[in-house]
Amino acid sequence: MTVAQHDPGVSVGSVEEAISFLRARGMRVSVPRRLMLSTLFAAEAPISAEGLAGLLKASGADVDVASIYRNLEAFERTGLVRHFHLGHGPGLYSLVGHDDREYLYCERCHEVLVVSGDRLAAAREAIRAASGYEARFTHFPIVGVCGRCADGVTTFRL
Amino acid sequence: MTVAQHDPGVSVGSVEEAISFLRARGMRVSVPRRLMLSTLFAAEAPISAEGLAGLLKASGADVDVASIYRNLEAFERTGLVRHFHLGHGPGLYSLVGHDDREYLYCERCHEVLVVSGDRLAAAREAIRAASGYEARFTHFPIVGVCGRCADGVTTFRL
C-alpha cells in the first residue's frame, strides 16, 4: 500500500538563510532579490506578484513587476517559493516551509480555508481509487462551497 | 446524513430544443446564437470561446468573440451551457447534458481524464469530512498527475 508522502521541501528560516541557499545554487543576490525575500518573510499570507510590487513600493523600493515575476519563477525553480491559484485571480506566492499548507476556496463567499497537507490524504486516496490520478491541491486548490454557504448562512465583512 | 446530490441540470438534445428553451426564457434567437448552438452540438469536446470563433469562421460564419463570450455567458445563466478551467488556459465550454462529466487534468502530459460525476462522490465526501467544504470539480477540476486509465474512462487531448 502506498501512502501519500508529503514532500517536506526546502525550508529556510530567515532572509540570510535564503540568501545562502540561492548563492549555493549559483544564483546572484541582487538588491531587488534581497528586498523580495524580506517582504516574503514579512508577508503573513500568500501574495500576488502585483501585491509584492505594492508592498515593495510602499517600503520605498521600486522593483519592476517583470523582475518580480522573473525572480519568483527563479525562486520557485529552486524550491524556495511556491505559488497556487484561487479560482480566477492572480497566482499567489509564498515561501516554502513558511506556508506549506493546502487551500480550499469558497466560490460563493471567497473564504479561503487553510489545512495542513495530510488532512486531505483520504480525499487524495479516494481520487486515486476513482481515477488513478494523484491529485495535487498545491497548485490548483480545491474549489467549492464552504460549509456555511452550503448551509445557506450568509456572512459579510465590512 | 446528507448525500451528495447530482444536479441533473438542463438537458436539450438538439439545436431546435435549445432554441425553444431559450425562447421560453424570453431570450431572442439570433443568427449568431443559432450558429453557436449548432457548433456546440457538433463539437466533440469542450471548446474555448476562441476555438468556437475559429470553427464558426471556418464554416463561413463570422461571429465576433465579444458576442461569443456574451452569448456563452447568457447560455450559461440559463443552465444550457457550462464552462470550466483546465489549469491555466482559457475557459472551456460545453452544453449541459451533452457533456455533464467531471475532469481531471494532468499537469505533466496535459491529458484530460473524463469521469462521470458520481465517480468522485467518495472524494467529495472525504473532503467534506476533512473541511466542511462541498467540493465542486465542475468549474475548477482536479489537477494532478495522471495514472493509468480506469475502465469506462474516456480521455481527450487539447
Place this chain on the structure above:
DNA sequence: TTAAATGCAAAGCTTTTGCAATACT
C-alpha cells in the same frame, strides 16, 4: 416599435518577452 443583441474598437488584467543598460561575482 423597442429592447435585445451585434460588431467594432478599446481597454483590463495577469503574465511574458526583447533588449539595452546595470551590477553582481
Place this chain on the structure above:
DNA sequence: AGTATTGCAAAAGCTTTGCATTTAA
C-alpha cells in the same frame, strides 16, 4: 571582465466593456 539580472516598453493571452448600429419579436 563577463554574464546574470534589471528596467522599460511592448506584447501576448484571455476576457470585458462602451457605444453606435442592427435585428428579433
